[in-house]
Amino acid sequence: xxxxxxxxxxxxxxxxxxxxxxxxxxxxxxxxxxxxxxxxxxxxxxxxxxxxxxxxxxxxxxxxxxxxxxxxxxxxxxxxxxxxxxxxxxxxxxxxxxxxxxxxxxxxxxxxxxxxxxxxxxxxxxxxxxxxxxxxxxxxxxxxxxxxxxxxxxxxxxxxxxxxxxxxxxxxxxxxxxxxxxxxxxxxxxxxxxxxxxxxxxxxxxxxxxxxxxxxxxxxxxxxxxxxxxxxxxxxxxxxxxxxxxxxxxxxxxxxxxxxxxxxxxxxxxxxxxx
Amino acid sequence: xxxxxxxxxxxxxxxxxxxxxxxxxxxxxxxxxxxxxxxxxxxxxxxxxxxxxxxxxxxxxxxxxxxxxxxxxxxxxxxxxxxxxxxxxxxxxxxxxxxxxxxxxxxxxxxxxxxxxxxxxxxxxxxxxxxxxxxxxxxxxxxxxxxxxxxxxxxxxxxxxxxxxxxxxxxxxxxxxxxxxxxxxxxxxxxxxxxxxxxxxxxxxxxxxxxxxxxxxxxxxxxxxxxxxxxxxxxxxxxxxxxxxxxxxxxxxxxxxxxxxxxxxxxxxxxxxxx
Numbered sequence: 001x002x003x004x005x006x007x008x009x010x011x012x013x014x015x016x017x018x019x020x021x022x023x024x025x026x027x028x029x030x031x032x033x034x035x036x037x038x039x040x041x042x043x044x045x046x047x048x049x050x051x052x053x054x055x056x057x058x059x060x061x062x063x064x065x066x067x068x069x070x071x072x073x074x075x076x077x078x079x080x081x082x083x084x085x086x087x088x089x090x091x092x093x094x095x096x097x098x099x100x101x102x103x104x105x106x107x108x109x110x111x112x113x114x115x116x117x118x119x120x121x122x123x124x125x126x127x128x129x130x131x132x133x134x135x136x137x138x139x140x141x142x143x144x145x146x147x148x149x150x151x152x153x154x155x156x157x158x159x160x161x162x163x164x165x166x167x168x169x170x171x172x173x174x175x176x177x178x179x180x181x182x183x184x185x186x187x188x189x190x191x192x193x194x195x196x197x198x199x200x201x202x203x204x205x206x207x208x209x210x211x212x213x214x215x216x217x218x219x220x221x222x223x224x225x226x227x228x229x230x231x232x233x234x235x236x237x238x239x240x241x242x243x244x245x246x247x248x249x250x251x252x253x254x255x256x257x258x259x260x261x262x263x264x265x266x267x268x269x270x271x272x273x274x275x
Numbered sequence: 276x277x278x279x280x281x282x283x284x285x286x287x288x289x290x291x292x293x294x295x296x297x298x299x300x301x302x303x304x305x306x307x308x309x310x311x312x313x314x315x316x317x318x319x320x321x322x323x324x325x326x327x328x329x330x331x332x333x334x335x336x337x338x339x340x341x342x343x344x345x346x347x348x349x350x351x352x353x354x355x356x357x358x359x360x361x362x363x364x365x366x367x368x369x370x371x372x373x374x375x376x377x378x379x380x381x382x383x384x385x386x387x388x389x390x391x392x393x394x395x396x397x398x399x400x401x402x403x404x405x406x407x408x409x410x411x412x413x414x415x416x417x418x419x420x421x422x423x424x425x426x427x428x429x430x431x432x433x434x435x436x437x438x439x440x441x442x443x444x445x446x447x448x449x450x451x452x453x454x455x456x457x458x459x460x461x462x463x464x465x466x467x468x469x470x471x472x473x474x475x476x477x478x479x480x481x482x483x484x485x486x487x488x489x490x491x492x493x494x495x496x497x498x499x500x501x502x503x504x505x506x507x508x509x510x511x512x513x514x515x516x517x518x519x520x521x522x523x524x525x526x527x528x529x530x531x532x533x534x535x536x537x538x539x540x541x542x543x544x545x546x547x548x549x550x
Binding site (some may be wrong): 022065072110115125129130152160161170173 | 297299335337338340341342343344347348351371372373374375376378379381382384385389390398399400401402403404405406420423424425426427428429430431432434435436437441444445448
């Protein structure tokens with residue numbers, strides 16, 4: 001999917017919501033556990049109930065790897081289901097991969113070609129040749145970790161270098177890489193005040209923002225500084241949506257929560273368009 | 276496996292060789308391609324031929340993910356084969372994972388419990404709470420990326436912060452984390468001169484050193500500064516060993532290459548013990 005298609009979808013749905021499919025068998029409704037593939041069945045119902053409110057789905061691969069082969073089968077079925085039934089949806093493999101050049105190419109092929117995700121999250125620590133193999137794929141998007149919303153996020157990302165904090169150096173340096181137009185960036189929502197500085201460095205790129213909801217970030221604060229003329233934001237919510245209910249009506253409850261966020265987003269987009 | 280068992284194995288085998296099981300179907304002998312599981316068959320023969328010369332095996336997960344479900348099955352069979360037939364061998368999942376707390380716990384369970392690896396490589400960018408969930412496992416080892424041997428390695432790792440280069444800050448900070456005695460560090464071999472500084476910060480921890488051989492690092496140079504009284508090094512070679520041959524005798528050729536490295540290591544250990 002190219003960026004224009006993503007932008008067009010945001011405009012049509014009046015939403016920039018990404019739903020995190022972080023499926024934990026200990027948290028899903030117990031009646032699903034008797035299904036042959038409870039993880040996929042859970043995802044399928046969540047997707048069917050929310051696809052008109054969300055523009056992106058983001059399975060975090062850790063939750064699938066934790067169930068071994070069965071988990072990978074469920075991940076494959078989930079991405080295939082989205083691509084077949086809702087091909088307009090932008091898909092993100094939240095894998096946070098990164099390795100030396102030829103090995104990064106293997107990861108890129110796994111997520112972009114075999115699984116046919118539109119994008120994958122990548123860690124910057126190993127530098128240019130660990131990320132550029134991902135950037136080489138046409139109409140695929142590499143979402144680089146910049147500033148993360150977890151407690152230890154600033155341990156290294158916040159270190160002041162000769163020029164500026166490490167996460168700003170990551171943003172600036174990444175812009176110099178080959179095919180940097182295929183980049184997006186992960187920026188944690190618990191630090192809304194940082195978005196102002198970040199938008200000065202990357203005014204046009206999409207930012208994937210986890211941490212709204214359960215992790216404590218505030219949507220209005222993020223949008224105040226993070227929105228650009230193409231929206232430029234994908235706001236992720238995982239637990240707040242997918243675990244809103246815990247009985248046979250769980251998918252409807254998820255839809256209700258997604259609807260609340262979509263409505264808030266519609267207002268924000270409307271206000272922005274009014275100028 | 277605890278650290279004493281690893282040290283004891285190094286002393287018995289007079290080797291600190293780690294063999295990287297980075298299996299690429301385009302590079303393995305073609306007669307294996309008709310096997311039902313060519314990746315596992317390749318690994319099995321390499322392992323059977325080299326287990327007495329190596330103290331560790333390190334499959335890089337990218338090479339397995341690239342083949343989807345089949346790849347994960349091959350990885351699972353490989354680690355089970357090592358654990359059953361050669362339980363004295365130290366196993367490393369070269370996965371370079373890292374995510375926020377509860378998600379890192381999922382990865383840790385996947386590699387330490389389900390697959391029963393002795394260790395996993397982890398990226399530091401997300402800080403303390405992305406690594407500590409791995410460190411919480413008893414007799415399991417978390418091998419943190421510090422300085423990597425790829426071209427872009429210094430893009431960020433070499434950035435000078437207020438105190439010192441980023442990779443040194445990673446080493447120093449990691450030592451303050453809970454259960455830091457379960458840490459090892461990845462340090463690239465192409466930068467042997469860095470080992471002197473690194474050993475001042477982490478004199479006692481094991482260092483996993485990729486980049487000897489195909490990537491251009493020199494074993495003698497690394498050992499000069501990197502060895503400590505418990506050896507403290509695991510030197511990895513992947514392509515130089517596993518692709519030494521490309522016909523039915525490939526495993527013997529791999530053994531020959533592993534033997535050469537083991538012999539060199541035996542001399543180095545002998546010299547060190549003399550004084």
